[in-house]
Amino acid sequence: MRILILGASSYAGQAIAKALINKYEVYGTYYTQKINCLDENKVFQMQLEDTDSIKRILDHVQPQIIISSLRGDFQLQLGLHTIAADYLLPIKGGKLIFISSSNVFDAAMEKPHYESDKTNSQSDYGNFKIKCEQLLQDKLNERCVIVRIPQIYGKNSPRILKLAEDTKNNTPIDTYPQFYVNYTTDIQIAEWISYIIKKDLGGVFHIGTKDTCDYMRFQLELSKILELKEPVFQKEESLEKCFQAVIPGRTEIPDELQRSVTDVLEYLGHVQE
Template sequence: MKRIFILGASGFIGNALYKELCSYFDTHGTYHTANDFFESNHQFHHFDMEYENVEILLENLRPDVIISSLRGSFDAQVETHFSIINYLLKYDKKLIFLSSANVFDAFTNYPSYEYDKTLSQSVYGRFKIKIENALLRLPNHQYNILRLPMVFGKGSPRIKEIKTVIDLGEPLEVFPNVVINATEIQKLTQQVHYIINRSRQGVFHLGSTDLVHQRDFILDICEGLGFDSPLFKNVYDSNYDRFLAVLPKDNKLPKNLHISIQQVVKASTKL
């Protein structure tokens, strides 16, 4: 049985991946903030990347597949991922790195595909690119780079934020000229499960197959949550449509693993 090790398994995405995979693989994960559940579950291991080196955990657990869904200090994440790369090379194992559409945020005129050149104006995007570039030097079978758009889902941090802002009577900041795609957490975990099962290699773009203006998408989310007339603050950073979307062209998944914007809305707002 493959041993899976999820870095950041106490977070929203990492924990959903743990729940998806733990019945099929010997699945372990890390947590940072202590609580009774994680401390009593022997599959979870405390890890503070700012003060600890991940090499100790890797040597003790010897995972076959590492999934990185870490959050926190960019410098600490970079150092952690370079330690992981050393482990991959030493034992011929694999890393699945959850990256972001922001690695393309300097490009505005079209959606981005798997092997397009990355270029970012944001600190976050450049940090993701630094780790991606290190992984791209590895043999293909030793990594997956999964570029994600915004991840929604029932109880997701983004849905909670929308509800909180509306409940406070504050306007939601929206971008009428930004064209995006999105995804939903349950579909994402199924996609990752498939990639592991089939030993797929390379770079994947795991967003919805269709695109939408960001304001229209947020409006649909609000209406699905029962907020018929949300207060919006429209932000225009361009006179023209600007794309921040990741679409697949070379590495496509089966149709049953595709998702549409309306499916994202429905899954994120269902009771």
């Protein structure tokens, strides 16, 4: 089976590629940074505005599965996803896995959200993700898999590198004591997508911890585990408890792939050693 990862040079994209290369024929695209885990003849430079390049790549690779971990201009991404979905339409068993975000619920923060909840966003980013979800579902129906993720952490992840820099320099970190979120890692995302492909699952999946933790407490605990200086927080108080959490509710995913906030913290302490 041939798999094409759009945005394979992204943090999540690289982890997904590493998880799949020993099981499938994996190809990937990048913008400026190449993907070290893939053979040079299986990576292609691609710019969002160059629609001819994505068409050439699709014709060359002829993937049965496309995984989208793209970033960049929202309108250009919509156009590129349209091309990818149209390419898959006549392919029997063709599937597109789209990595979405917890921001699709950022206008409905009174509770955590499960896969069946109606999306509702007040941000440009969240509304863009909703548009992409709807576009792909309308075109591909059950052959579209939506993967919604919260904040990603992992070895040398951008968030950990920034936390280390901010604590070292005593830079105030914006935090929200009443803001509860759930978390994921690059490895968990890769494991779930590998399982979804193996079992040929469809629909919407929330990949993250099954519980939540307020952002300030998580940053404190993470700093201790990583042996960083104690963060200097700039608190934004809220009168009411609020959530931006995409809780996994799909029963098809086995227990060994589920994670708690404690699991994530323990994992991060181990991989950063």
